[in-house]
Structures are given as structure tokens and as C-alpha cells.
Amino acid sequence: MSLLPRKGLLEIVSPLLQCKRFRGKINLRKPRAPHFERAVYIALTKPYFISPKKGKLPEELCKGPGSTKKDEGDNPFQRIIAQELYKWFTSSRLVVFYHLNPMDSDDQFNAFAMFKKQGMYLRQYGKKTLDMAVRGTPYETVLDFYVSQNMLLFSPQPDIKKVLSITKKFPELILLAAILEGRFISKDELMQYSLIPNLQAAQANFVQTLNTASSLLVNHLNSHQTTLVSHLEERAKQLK
Template sequence: MASLNNVLLRTQTPFLVAKRFRGKINIQKPRKPHFERQLLIDVSKPVYGPPKSSLPEIVLCGSLINRKKKEIDNPFERILAKECLDWFNTSKMVVFLHMNAISMEDKTPVFAALRKNDMHLRCYGKKIVSMATKGTRYEAVNQLFTSHQNIIFGQPENAGKLFKILKKTPQMVVMAGIIQDRFMSRTELVEYSQLPSLEAARSQLCSVLESAGSSLVRNLNLGPQTLVSHLEKHVELQNKPVKSDS
């Protein structure tokens, strides 16, 4: 038995034994820390200045001037602004979109479908659009921009196709648009997209004008034709031989 105990590993007794504190810790009224610890706490305590709301404006004026960012002339931004203005001037239909979270995998088919139907999806920042539209008739569209904005440039005859394409992508929401220098809301854009094409409207107008002309000619010829028929009937009655009583 003694030899067996020598072969097996013996369990060593720990020198330290964890023991619960005999009393409860006073959280509401803790004991004062040691002098050195209290000194370290006082030295590392953060110091806050007075709130800015309580300071006079003359004190804040200098800090505001120093914090003002200097505008840097960026040639690339001027190139993008010129390109954006060219799109505004050459496109008779401009539609502004609100873009929710969307992956590039879902956005690429929409971009390709718009390009196939002669419509172009572009993304410009607020500063670029402000530089492009400043002093032009499109300056009012700056109210729609908060950061980067997606814009669709195209022609008015493709408005119906635009809504069909965007119907499959609910992440792209139409906010407003410009059609032939007229600013329209989303409801007005939907109503415009449901109108027939220009060729169909012209054919309908021609048919209405032709029907009105033919109706006028028919009404004008009705009186003379009636008179002629009555005269022919009268002549026929006059030429008819009279039967004798014998």
C-alpha cells in the first residue's frame, strides 16, 4: 500500500484559501481611502470649464472665427460641377431620387436598364450641385440635397418606362422632378407618365378635328339635300297624269 501511494501523484494543499469577507461592503458611505490614494484621485480628477451657453458672445466670437474652415479650390469639383450643369441643360427630364440602403448587386441591373432606355443615373454631392446650379434657373433644387443625391437624366417620353424600372426596386424612391423646365412632385410625375405619347395625342387631335369638320359639312348639306328631295317630289307629283272620272 505504501509503494502504491509513492507511485500516485499527491495532491498539494493550497497555501492561500479564498474566504468571503466577514462583513458587508458599505456602498452608500464607503470608508475614506488612504492618503496617497486620495491624493492620486484628486490629481487625476478632470477639470471642466463653464458651459458655452453661459459665456458671452464676445468670448465665443474668436473661437468661431478660428474654427471656420477655409474653402479650397478643387479643380476636380469644378469639372464635376460643369458636367452636372451640362446634364441639366441637355436633359428635358430630371428626376431626383431618395436612395435607401441598397447593395451594388441590386443597383447594377437598374443602372443597366436605365442606360438601355436612354436614361442615365448619376450621383452628385450637395457641394457639386450647389456649384453647378448657382445663379441658374435650377438653383431651387438645392433644397432637396442634404448629402449625396442620385439623379436620373433622360427625356420626357421615357417617363413611363422609368416608373416600370423603379417599381422592381423599392429602395429607390422618387421625390420630385423637372420636365421641360417645370418642377413637378411625385404625384404629377406619375400622372404625366400615364399620358399617351405625343404621336398618339396628335392622332387623337386630328381625329377630333376631322370628325368636327365632317359633322359641320354634313349639317350644312342636310338643308339643301332636304330641299332638293322635296322639289323632286313636287315635280314628280306635278308630272304625274291626272286620272279622268269617265
């Protein structure tokens, strides 16, 4: 016994096991029918739902364009927002409409801040809120092009040049139209209005024109007298 290797006596040999189902694989496509008792329990516990189409006529089952639209009811908070939006329309001398392309949140915040520094307010509302605000009012026309992601700019003062200069810095804001002094104008008309100087500059030019005309009139009236006096002085010098 002492001549036998010690390792051979202490070594444990574990057999190789492989699990295999009896009678092959499970047939998932055509399973075997359960026995009678199990079939009874399955039939008793089967869920039963009443079809929503039961008892309806074919014309009632026909889905029209607005059949899937749900009535959300009256939202008091949304009505308050709509009233506030209508006040923005009535109190602003300039309202600008933008189409909003995909825009980074940082750029959007910068746009809000830059307009805010100039005393202008950039706002975004949903189509339903805008409809509640302007339906039946003179501003109802804006609903025709407010169909996608849009933003509104409200300005108490019609400073068009500042609006256009800030808009150029954000290409995601596409200028569509505007309301200037209660009049709905297009983008091209807004560009033409931007070329017109403000009221202070126009008044200064008008005053300058009046002063120039009066100065010319005084010079023309005094020109003959001044010429006569200069000639008499020259003649007096000659006689001396």
C-alpha cells in the first residue's frame, strides 16, 4: 500500500453531466392539446372583454378625419394663459411671428436674454392657447400660419432695426410676419419699414429743412441791400 501514489487515493473524479429533455424539443408552433381537466380550468379563467364595436352601425364605425379627436374639456389655467396672451397683443405696438427650427437650449436662452435687454419679450405658446386667445378678435388671421413650432415677440416700442439685428444672430428663428401698430404686414414690408428713420430723426430733418429755407429767404432778401451798400462804400472811397 505504501508503494501506491498518494494522489491517486485522494483525487475525486466528478462525472460530466449534460441535461437533455425527454422526447426532444418543445413544439411551440403546434403545442399538444392539454388534458381535459386542465382545458376546463383554462376555459374558465380565460378573460372576457366586451367588444367596443358591439351594437354599432357601419357608419358609426367609419373613422372620419376628426373621429379620433378627444374632447379635453375646459382648462381654467389654459384660459388664464389665453387672456394674458390677448393682453400682450393689445398692449404691444409691434408683434413679430417666428418659425422655430431645432434650437439649442443655450441659444434659446441667449435669444430670450438679448430681447429682454431691449425691452422686448419672446414667448412660445401652443396652437390651442393661441386659438382661445384670438378667436373672434381682429387678430384671428394669425391662426392661418401658426401651424408648427412658432414663437412670438412682443415689443411695446416699434424698434424694427433692433429686432432685425438680434434676429440675424439666431438663424433658427425664421421671420414670418408682424403686426405693426395694429396692421398686419409681411416680412418684406417690415424690411421696408426698417429703412425709415425714427420719429426723432424725421423731426430733426424737418426742422433743419425749415431752417435752411428761412436762411435762404433772408439771404435773398438782403442780397440787394448788401450789394448796394458795398457799392456805395466803394464809390465813397473813390471820391476821397
